[in-house]
Amino acid sequence: MIYTILLIIYLLAANASPVLVKMPSQMAEKVNVVGSQCIKETGAPIDSLTNSFPWNLPETETNEKFLFCLCKNLNLINDQGDFNYNRTMKIFANSDKKEAIEKTYYKCNTLKGKDRYDTTYKSVDCFFKNAPVSLSL
Numbered sequence: 001m002i003y004t005i006l007l008i009i010y011l012l013a014a015n016a017s018p019v020l021v022k023m024p025s026q027m028a029e030k031v032n033v034v035g036s037q038c039i040k041e042t043g044a045p046i047d048s049l050t051n052s053f054p055w056n057l058p059e060t061e062t063n064e065k066f067l068f069c070l071c072k073n074l075n076l077i078n079d080q081g082d083f084n085y086n087r088t089m090k091i092f093a094n095s096d097k098k099e100a101i102e103k104t105y106y107k108c109n110t111l112k113g114k115d116r117y118d119t120t121y122k123s124v125d126c127f128f129k130n131a132p133v134s135l136s137l
Contacts, residue, residue, distance in 0.1 A: 018134040020054065021095060028137045030074065038069035053137045055128035064117035071120055081119035083109050097132045104131040 023031065035049035044066035051057045057067065071077040076087050085105065092101045108126035113119040128134060 018128075018132055019097065020136050021092065021133045022136055023053070023091065027074075027091065031070070031137060034073045035070055038066050038073065042066045042069055050137075054134040055125070059121060059125070061117070064121040067124060068117045068120045071124070077120055079116065081113070081116035081123070083123060085109075091135070092133065095133060100132045 022028075031053075032049070035052070038044065039046060039048055042062055042065040044062050045051075048057060048063060048066045049070075052067070052070070057063050068077070068081060071081075071083070072079075074087075075084070077083050083105070088105060089098075089102065092098055095101060104127055107130065108123045111119065111122040111126055113122045
């Protein structure tokens with residue numbers, strides 16, 4: 001009986017929703033400013049930024065370009081759409097799940113798309129689907 005209860009607790013914990021991590025306020029402010037600029041530049045829907053945190057951004061060409069613009073202007077990616085380890089992991093510096101986040105980073109940052117926009121989208125989508133945390137503004 002006790003083993004059954006422990007197994008149920010373990011399974012619930014293993015399948016738990018990601019922990020919501022609030023982005024540092026200074027970065028959240030910058031994300032809002034850059035996000036607004038990228039919406040204008042790319043013609044993305046007005047709700048693209050709010051759909052990005054937590055992750056609920058549909059895969060469309062316009063959203064891929066918006067996401068690339070956002071990440072590029074936040075200096076998180078290079079021109080090919082690959083994420084910079086130090087800049088990205090700095091966001092999660094105070095997380096108690098840093099090791100799991102790092103594993104997810106390495107797994108997702110190897111994905112390649114048909115172009116730099118698709119590569120960025122695939123990496124972000126993979127991260128939010130697999131990381132033990134979810135970012136919010």
